[in-house]
Amino acid sequence: MERIFQTDSAFAKEMDRKDPLKNVRDRFYVQPGEIYMDGNSLGLASKDAEKALLNMLDIWKKEGIKLWDALFHYAGKLGEMSAPLINAYPDEIVITGSTTTNIHQCISTLYKPTKDRYKILVDDLNFPTDRYAIDSQVRLRGYDPSEAVKVVKSSDGRLIDESAVIEAMTEDVAIILLPTVLYRSSQVLDMKRVTEAAHQRGILIGWDLCHAIGAVPMDFKDVDPDFAVWCTYKYLSAGPGSIAGLYMNRKHFKETPGLAGWWGNKDDTQFELKHEFEHQHDASGWQIGSPSFLAMAPLEGTLTIFNEIGMDKIREKSLSITAYLMYLIDEKLAKYGYTVGNPREDSKRGGHVCLEHEEAYRICKALKKNNIIPDFREPNVIRLAPIALYNTYEEVHTLVATLEDIAINKTYEEFSNERTLVV
Ligand SMILES: Cc1ncc(COP(=O)(O)O)c(C=O)c1O
Structure with missing residues (x-):
């Protein structure tokens, strides 16, 4: 889609004035004087999330053990509230565990290796926890990951070629796990094409939506994957962990379920506490232990915001504001060694911009000194996520002016290149 931008700050102010989502920013705890560009890593707290959390605390205070009556299906209720984000049937989603434990749960359930079909297909750019989980799952079945985990390699370290993935779907592959949006380069994979190709070959497939959920609308009724997992602390702003x-x-x-526990038991017999597991036949049957209400409640608050606005409007602003950032990078920063590392087409990029520079690490430190919060990823990536719900065009304009100043004056030179735990 063709978008016309200008480089002056008055243009940014005008874009903000016309932004249909401009009032949503007030619902978030945006810190005065700080420009937060890291909502793709840990989304900002919102007043809605806070209210839901305090409400949960209140229920605990007042109800004690009686709270179970009202909240018995809370994980499913949050699943239902999440369904519009991916257009899935509400009973196909449950809020439970972590992304990593949910990969273990889904793979241990659906991976049924046989003598001829026993490999798990992955890519080499996914977030490492996915790979650790897959390797350990094949090990648990007695295989050596170097033999049973088939890895599709990126040709440039940035992007995954869907045709290469499809070519790797050989008859020995049992199941596939891929990211929908790549955490570093922001590439969006064509879920429909890849899922269809897998199913045509009798292969099951699941997706890691961590960098897609809340940023990119998805249509699971159309894509029809076998399973998916995601975290809720990035674009969904449900809090750390x-x-x-x-x-x-x-x-x-x-x-x-591969990993059974009493919260996956049928609702009506769960409290009979029999030693025979009776599986609940919907997504809530993949819960393991007691749901953590205090850690779930903020999601109820932010899903209210997402459902009020709808993913289409969120995506529209996200595409516009990231396009504006790429435009300013091209106009203002390209001459200082900054390059855009993400795909440029709307359909192929997620919610963050992947800005590359050989001094990326020290530039991130310099940005922080200027009260701008980016995110560094090895070896040379500054991830910048202007979030549709709370970032402004003016903030993007200031960000680029600061990146320009850092490059011109080489202010990053005051920082060491030695890696610390958190940049
Ligand atoms: C693609 C992807 N998967 C998984 C995770 C993290 O997994 P967990 O939520 O279990 O910590 C991340 C974290 O950034 C991620 O980017």
Whole structure:
């Protein structure tokens, strides 16, 4: 889509004035004097999330053990509230565990290796926890990951070629796990094309939505994947370590969970406390232990915001504000060694811009000194996420002016290149 931008700050102010989402920013705790560009890593707290959390605390204070009556299906209720974000059936989603434990849960349920079909297909750019989980799952079945985990390699370290993924879907592949949006380069994979190709070859497929959920609308009724997992602390702003999402396609509801626990038991017999597990035949049947209400409640607050606005409007602003950032990078920063590392087409990029520079690490430190919060990823990536719900065009303008100043005056030179735990 063609968008016309200008480099002056008056243009940014005008874009903000016309922004249909401009009032949503007030619902978030944006810190005065700080420009937060890291909502793709840890989303900002909102008043809605705070209210939901305090409400949960209040319920605990007043109700004690009686709270279970009202909240018995809370994980499913949050699943239902999440369904519009990916256009799934509400009973296919549960809020439970972490992304990593949910990968373990889904793989241990659906991975049924046989002598001829025993490999798990992955890519080499996904976030490492996915790979650790997959390697340990094949090990648990007695295989050596170097043999049973088939890795599609990126040709440039940035992007994954869907055709290469499809070519790697050989007859020995049992199941696939891929990211929908790549955490570093922001590339969006064509879920529909890849999922269809997998199914045509008798292969199951699941997606890690961590960098897609809340940024990119998805249509699971159309894509029809077998499973999916996601965290809720990035674009969904549900808080550090907030409880994750698990999607299980209805066609697998009868499968016994690989990791069973009493919260996956049928609702009506759970408190009979029998030693025979009776599986609940919807996504809530993939819960393991007691749901963590205090860590889940903020998600209820932010999902209210997402459902009020709808993913289409969120994506529209996200695409516009990231396009504006790329435009300013081209106009103002390209001459100082900054390059855009993400795909440029709307359909191929997620919610963050991948800005590359050989001094990326020290530039991130210099940005922080200027009260701008970016995110560094090895080896040379500054991830910048102007979030549709709370960032402004004016902030993007200031960000680029600061990046320009840092490059011109080489202010990054005052920082060491030695890596510390958190940049
Ligand atoms: C693609 C992806 N998967 C998983 C995770 C993290 O997993 P968990 O939520 O279990 O910590 C991240 C964290 O940034 C991620 O980017």
